[in-house]
Amino acid sequence: MAYPCAKESALLEVSGLYTVYPSARGMVQAVRNVSFAVSRGEIVGIVGESGCGKSALLLSIMGLLPSPGRIAQGQILFDGRNLVDLSEPAMRSVRGKEIAMVFQDPMTALNPAHRVGEQIAESLRVHGGVPELAAGDGGQARGAGGFIRRRLWKRGLSAVEERRYVIELMRNVGIPLPEHRHLEYPHQFSGGMQQRIMIAIALACRPKLLLADEPTTALDVTIQAQVLDLMEEINRITGTAIVLVTHDLAVAADFCDSIAVMYAGQIVERGPTDAVMEDPAHPYTRGLLRSMPVLGNRKPLQPITGEVPDLANLGPGCSFAPRCDLSEKVCLEEAPSVSAIGQGHEARCHLR
Amino acid sequence: MIRLTRTQVKIAERILATIPLALGVAIVAFVFMRAMPGDPVDIMMGEGAWTSEEEMAALRDEMGLDEPIHAQLWAYLKRVLAGDLGYSMIRSRPVAEIIREALPATIELAVFSLLFALAVGIPVGVASALKPNSFVDRAGASLSLLGVSLPAFWLGIVGVLIFSMTLGWLPTSGRIAYDAQPAHITGMVILDAIITGNLPALGNALKHICLPAVTLGLGVAAVVARVTRSSMLDVISADYIQFARAKGVPEGEVTRRHALRNAMIPTVTLVGLQFGSLLGGNMIVETIFGWPGLGRVVVDSIFARDYPVVQASVMVYALTFVLINLATDIIYTVLDPKISL
Numbered sequence: 001m002a003y004p005c006a007k008e009s010a011l012l013e014v015s016g017l018y019t020v021y022p023s024a025r026g027m028v029q030a031v032r033n034v035s036f037a038v039s040r041g042e043i044v045g046i047v048g049e050s051g052c053g054k055s056a057l058l059l060s061i062m063g064l065l066p067s068p069g070r071i072a073q074g075q076i077l078f079d080g081r082n083l084v085d086l087s088e089p090a091m092r093s094v095r096g097k098e099i100a101m102v103f104q105d106p107m108t109a110l111n112p113a114h115r116v117g118e119q120i121a122e123s124l125r126v127h128g129g130v131p132e133l134a135a136g137d138g139g140q141a142r143g144a145g146g147f148i149r150r151r152l153w154k155r156g157l158s159a160v161e162e163r164r165y166v167i168e169l170m171r172n173v174g175i176p177l178p179e180h181r182h183l184e185y186p187h188q189f190s191g192g193m194q195q196r197i198m199i200a201i202a203l204a205c206r207p208k209l210l211l212a213d214e215p216t217t218a219l220d221v222t223i224q225a226q227v228l229d230l231m232e233e234i235n236r237i238t239g240t241a242i243v244l245v246t247h248d249l250a251v252a253a254d255f256c257d258s259i260a261v262m263y264a265g266q267i268v269e270r271g272p273t274d275a276v277m278e279d280p281a282h283p284y285t286r287g288l289l290r291s292m293p294v295l296g297n298r299k300p301l302q303p304i305t306g307e308v309p310d311l312a313n314l315g316p317g318c319s320f321a322p323r324c325d326l327s328e329k330v331c332l333e334e335a336p337s338v339s340a341i342g343q344g345h346e347a348r349c350h351l352r
Numbered sequence: 353m354i355r356l357t358r359t360q361v362k363i364a365e366r367i368l369a370t371i372p373l374a375l376g377v378a379i380v381a382f383v384f385m386r387a388m389p390g391d392p393v394d395i396m397m398g399e400g401a402w403t404s405e406e407e408m409a410a411l412r413d414e415m416g417l418d419e420p421i422h423a424q425l426w427a428y429l430k431r432v433l434a435g436d437l438g439y440s441m442i443r444s445r446p447v448a449e450i451i452r453e454a455l456p457a458t459i460e461l462a463v464f465s466l467l468f469a470l471a472v473g474i475p476v477g478v479a480s481a482l483k484p485n486s487f488v489d490r491a492g493a494s495l496s497l498l499g500v501s502l503p504a505f506w507l508g509i510v511g512v513l514i515f516s517m518t519l520g521w522l523p524t525s526g527r528i529a530y531d532a533q534p535a536h537i538t539g540m541v542i543l544d545a546i547i548t549g550n551l552p553a554l555g556n557a558l559k560h561i562c563l564p565a566v567t568l569g570l571g572v573a574a575v576v577a578r579v580t581r582s583s584m585l586d587v588i589s590a591d592y593i594q595f596a597r598a599k600g601v602p603e604g605e606v607t608r609r610h611a612l613r614n615a616m617i618p619t620v621t622l623v624g625l626q627f628g629s630l631l632g633g634n635m636i637v638e639t640i641f642g643w644p645g646l647g648r649v650v651v652d653s654i655f656a657r658d659y660p661v662v663q664a665s666v667m668v669y670a671l672t673f674v675l676i677n678l679a680t681d682i683i684y685t686v687l688d689p690k691i692s693l
């Protein structure tokens with residue numbers, strides 16, 4: 001697979017990934033031949049409608065596919081290692097430490113029986129401490145005291161330091177009165193605050209990559225914007241790369257450096273956000289754009305008609321063909337391959 | 353002025369609320385006992401006995417049985433409210449003393465049955481849920497079915513036949529050998545043996561309690577295993593379990609710290625209910641194993657129409673049910689922070 005503008009140091013490089021769920025209906029091909037890359041510090045959006053395999057893709061990267069799901073083929077290079085080949089213990093030390101994940105519904109993703117401070121601290125504990133600079137005292141950490149403290153972190157934090165760090169994290173994600181609220185339970189927080197706590201948990205070990213699976217879908221619109229702003233700020237300040245999964249192209253357009261559009265398990269178009277938004281090459285992307293409300297535009301929205309194909313029962317041609325208004329004979333017979341549109345911009349369509 | 357937290361006030365309220373309940377239960381027990389044919393004097397003297405009518409009347413007069421029923425009830429309630437449980441009509445001892453002697457044996461047996469049930473039921477339930485349809489799961493399901501369907505008296509007798517009579521490993525009945533008794537502190541011999549560090553007594557008592565505790569606890573173990581399995585199955589597919597894995601938490605800890613605690617909530621309800629019935633429903637097992645507990649006292653007293661003992665025992669049962677309920681609710685608040693008393 002060609003990368004027109006292969007970034008020198010991609011942090012994550014997924015290539016030719018196939019993920020399947022064996023099921024009674026047949027083999028569900030949740031992810032089909034997906035390739036994309038995330039550079040350090042970049043924000044990549046993955047957009048697509050429900051059931052197109054977005055979560056399956058993220059879970060494949062995390063090595064957390066629920067059984068019987070499995071990766072059938074492909075490579076996931078992260079920081080020079082192929083995650084597909086890692087042993088479970090090795091993968092576990094990547095999870096939460098180098099790659100963290102934020103789930104869609106904070107209400108169900110936080111453990112109702114543990115205090116939130118405890119849940120944040122747990123991330124630190126399983127990975128045996130905190131990166132030095134993270135305590136927010138990069139300056140003080142030097143000198144003798146700093147040396148001792150760094151030694152402590154190597155073996156895990158003292159209770160006091162741990163609490164201080166947890167409170168600091170909670171403050172950083174915008175939770176008021178963290179010195180009291182770290183003792184509260186998830187149900188005592190609003191949905192937006194719960195999502196901030198989940199982000200704090202994800203950030204606890206200063207991961208290089210944050211996977212966010214529809215982090216704002218369960219939230220009110222105003223809260224959605226706040227949470228997205230928070231993630232953007234984190235990205236700017238800490239340089240954590242983010243993969244944002246969403247079904248909302250507008251959110252991705254606002255927030256991401258580059259966008260990948262997924263349809264029926266495949267990436268049908270990807271490229272820098274501006275290129276994809278201004279010159280959408282795939283009929284599906286154009287359909288998404290037409291169905292997107294634009295402020296001040298009174299033209300009626302045009303939803304994409306038709307149904308998503310059954311991923312257990314895919315035909316030979318382009319999987320978008322039944323819904324595509326440009327579909328031709330070749331589209332039904334032959335699966336389209338990827339063609340380059342512009343700098344780092346490519347689409348999977350016969351007409352390009 | 354002592355300051356109480358809201359929870360403490362609630363707990364105090366619930367304990368005080370048991371007083372009217374106990375009185376109500378006492379009335380019911382009183383009425384039911386009187387509704388049974390025959391009175392203590394009849395039973396004591398036996399049918400067609402030599403005792404003359406006059407002597408029997410004198411005895412009834414002495415026991416207050418010739419008063420009208422409502423007067424007897426009134427007198428009884430007044431005494432109970434004053435904290436006096438009365439005198440056994442048959443054993444010529446204060447009822448309180450009889451109960452104080454028998455209750456620790458019953459509690460001890462119930463606690464050990466429950467410990468056995470939890471020690472077997474929870475691991476089997478968890479293992480079944482972690483690997484549905486595995487060997488452990490299937491074996492657990494079959495054994496559970498057996499556990500709930502085999503009657504305790506049958507199990508008890510078979511247990512005695514195998515382990516006591518044939519193999520000779522365990523004693524057939526009783527609570528502890530007469531010459532092995534530890535110093536009396538709580539009345540629970542195992543606890544007393546531990547407190548006094550009396551190892552021979554401890555060993556002897558443990559040998560005695562094995563069979564009765566297993567007999568009584570097997571059914572509970574079966575139910576605990578089923579309930580734990582199903583709640584564990586619910587919990588392990590929850591998002592927060594997947595999220596814990598995404599944090600890098602090792603699988604064993606995911607099960608213990610994240611899943612088990614949430615899965616225990618239904619199990620705790622069940623255990624609360626079952627513990628009440630272990631305390632109150634062990635007459636058969638106590639009888640089979642000659643266990644000197646409250647169950648046996650009650651059975652004997654019912655046959656002898658020993659009214660005060662039965663009434664007081666029933667009150668004790670009711671109170672333990674209420675207290676266990678309270679304990680269950682308190683454990684809830686610990687397991688599930690969303691619940692408060």
Ligand SMILES: Nc1ncnc2c1ncn2[C@@H]1O[C@H](COP(=O)(O)OP(=O)(O)OP(=O)(O)O)[C@@H](O)[C@H]1O
Nearest residue numbers: 021023028030049050051052053054055056057311
């Ligand atoms: N455990 C499973 N067994 C069988 N099929 C599954 C399983 N989980 C997901 N799938 C199928 O895999 C496909 C991709 O699912 P996935 O959850 O990745 O979609 P998604 O893009 O995240 O959707 P959403 O926006 O609704 O979260 C779907 O067709 C779904 O039916």
Ligand code: SF4
Nearest residue numbers: 318321324331349350
């Ligand atoms: S390949 Fe054909 S059917 Fe598929 S999107 Fe392109 S034009 Fe439409």
Ligand SMILES: [Mg+2]
Nearest residue numbers: 054055056213
């Ligand atoms: Mg999803």
